[in-house]
Amino acid sequence: MSEKQLHEDQFYITGLKENNTSVIQAIYKKFVPKVIQHIKNNNGSEAEAQDVVQEVLITIYQQATEKKLQLTCPFDAYFFLLCKRKWLNELKKSSQKEVTFLNENVSKDESLQEMVFQTETFSEKQALFDLMFQQLGEKCKEVLRLSFVTKSMEEVAVKLGVTYAYVRKKKSLCTGQLTQLIRESVHYQSLKNK
Amino acid sequence: MQEEMYFAFEQYLGNEMNLEDRAAFEKKLLEDTYWKESFELYQQTHQFLKTKFSGETAAFKQNLKQIALENQSNKNSSKIVPMYSKWFAVAATVVLFCSIWFFMQSNEPKYVEYNQHEKAYFTARSEGVAILKEAQDAFNTKAYESAVGYFEQIPQANRNEEINLYYAIALLEVNKFEQAETLLQAIKSGNSVYKEKAIWYLGLSKLKQKDYSSCKQLLEVLPESADDYNKAQEILEKL
Known part of the structure; x- marks a missing residue:
C-alpha cells in the first residue's frame, strides 16, 4: 500500500476522520445523490439508501481512525462502489427482493478494488468484534465501557465502588476475554488471513 | 498465565512499563509467536473499544x-x-x-431612532455632589423617571447649563415636553457650548410629539458645525 501514491482525494478521508462538517457536507452534495439514486433504482427506498450511506461513512471514519486509511483512488469511485456493494449484500440477505443488477465488479482499477477490499474486510472485522463484545458478561461490558468513556481508571474505580488495582486487572482480563471470543469464532479464522 | 499476559499487554499499551520491562516485553514479542499473535489481537481489540466508546x-x-x-x-x-x-x-x-x-x-422619522444620548459626566465639579451623582447614574442607565426626580432636587442656583441639558433630555424621555422645552429654550438663547445641543433636542422634542413642521423649522437652523448636523439632515430629508 505505502508504495502506491496517495490520491489527492485523501482530504475527504481526513475530513471524515476529523469530523469536519464542511467536508461531510461536500460529500453529501457531490457524491451521495448518485448513491441514493442507484439504490432507489434497485428496489431500495430513500431511507434504506440513507442508512447505507451513513453506515459506509461510519466505516470509513472508523478505518481512518484505527488504521491509516490511505486513499489511492478517487473518493467518488471508492465511496460509490462501497455503497453499491453494501446494498447488494443487503438485498442478498433479504432474499425477498430480487437482485436486478449484475457485474458489480466490472471495474478494472486495481487501486479501487484493493481499497474497497480493505475497507470491506475492516468492516467485517468491526462487525465481528461488535458481536463478540455483546457476548461478554454484563460486568465486563460495563467495566470496558467505563474504562474507555471515563478519563482515568481511578474515576472508574470510584464509579464502580471497587479498588483501582481491581479495576485495572479487570479491564485487562475483560479485554483478554474478548480477544479469546474473537479468536475462537469461525469467522475470525477466515478474516485473519485477508 | 493468561491473566498475567493480558495484564502485561495492558501495561505495555498504557506506557506503564519501565525501560527494562519494556525491553524484555519486546524481546518476548520477537521470540514467542503465540505471545506476538495474542498481543496483536489484543491491540486491535483495544483500539476497537477505544473507537467504539470515544466521544x-x-x-x-x-x-x-x-x-x-x-x-x-x-x-x-x-x-x-x-x-x-x-x-x-x-x-x-x-x-x-x-x-x-x-x-x-418609516416614511416619517421616529424619535426612538435618534434618542441615543451621550452619557452624563458632571459630578466631579459641582456642589451637592451626592444628589447629582444619583441623577447622573440614573440618567446613564436610562432610568429617566428617577433621573428627573433627582434633577428636581437640585436647586436652580446650583444647576448649570450642562445639568439643565441632561435634565431636559430626561424630561423629554418621560414626555414632560413643556418643562423640557422651557429648559432647552433657555439654553438655546444663552451662549454656552450647549446651544446647538439645545436646538437639536428641541427638534427631537417636536419630533416625538409628531409636530413635524416645528421640528423642521428648528432643525433647519442647526448650523453645519453642530455635532448632530448629519442626523438633523437625515430627519429633514425624510420629512
Whole structure:
C-alpha cells in the first residue's frame, strides 16, 4: 500500500476522520445523490439508501481512525462502489427482493478494488468484534465501557465502588476475554488471513 | 498465565512499563509467536473499544445524522413545492403587506431612532455632589423617571447649563415636553457650548410629539458645525 501514491482525494478521508462538517457536507452534495439514486433504482427506498450511506461513512471514519486509511483512488469511485456493494449484500440477505443488477465488479482499477477490499474486510472485522463484545458478561461490558468513556481508571474505580488495582486487572482480563471470543469464532479464522 | 499476559499487554499499551520491562516485553514479542499473535489481537481489540466508546465517534455519528437530515429535508421540500406553493403565495403576500406597512410607517422619522444620548459626566465639579451623582447614574442607565426626580432636587442656583441639558433630555424621555422645552429654550438663547445641543433636542422634542413642521423649522437652523448636523439632515430629508 505505502508504495502506491496517495490520491489527492485523501482530504475527504481526513475530513471524515476529523469530523469536519464542511467536508461531510461536500460529500453529501457531490457524491451521495448518485448513491441514493442507484439504490432507489434497485428496489431500495430513500431511507434504506440513507442508512447505507451513513453506515459506509461510519466505516470509513472508523478505518481512518484505527488504521491509516490511505486513499489511492478517487473518493467518488471508492465511496460509490462501497455503497453499491453494501446494498447488494443487503438485498442478498433479504432474499425477498430480487437482485436486478449484475457485474458489480466490472471495474478494472486495481487501486479501487484493493481499497474497497480493505475497507470491506475492516468492516467485517468491526462487525465481528461488535458481536463478540455483546457476548461478554454484563460486568465486563460495563467495566470496558467505563474504562474507555471515563478519563482515568481511578474515576472508574470510584464509579464502580471497587479498588483501582481491581479495576485495572479487570479491564485487562475483560479485554483478554474478548480477544479469546474473537479468536475462537469461525469467522475470525477466515478474516485473519485477508 | 493468561491473566498475567493480558495484564502485561495492558501495561505495555498504557506506557506503564519501565525501560527494562519494556525491553524484555519486546524481546518476548520477537521470540514467542503465540505471545506476538495474542498481543496483536489484543491491540486491535483495544483500539476497537477505544473507537467504539470515544466521544469523538459519538460526535461524528451525531453530526452525520444531522447533515443527512438537512440534505434529506432540502430534497423533500424542493419536491413538495407544488403542494405548498399556495401557502407560500399567502405567506409572500403577508410579507409584502407587512413591508409596505413598514415603509409607510418609516416614511416619517421616529424619535426612538435618534434618542441615543451621550452619557452624563458632571459630578466631579459641582456642589451637592451626592444628589447629582444619583441623577447622573440614573440618567446613564436610562432610568429617566428617577433621573428627573433627582434633577428636581437640585436647586436652580446650583444647576448649570450642562445639568439643565441632561435634565431636559430626561424630561423629554418621560414626555414632560413643556418643562423640557422651557429648559432647552433657555439654553438655546444663552451662549454656552450647549446651544446647538439645545436646538437639536428641541427638534427631537417636536419630533416625538409628531409636530413635524416645528421640528423642521428648528432643525433647519442647526448650523453645519453642530455635532448632530448629519442626523438633523437625515430627519429633514425624510420629512
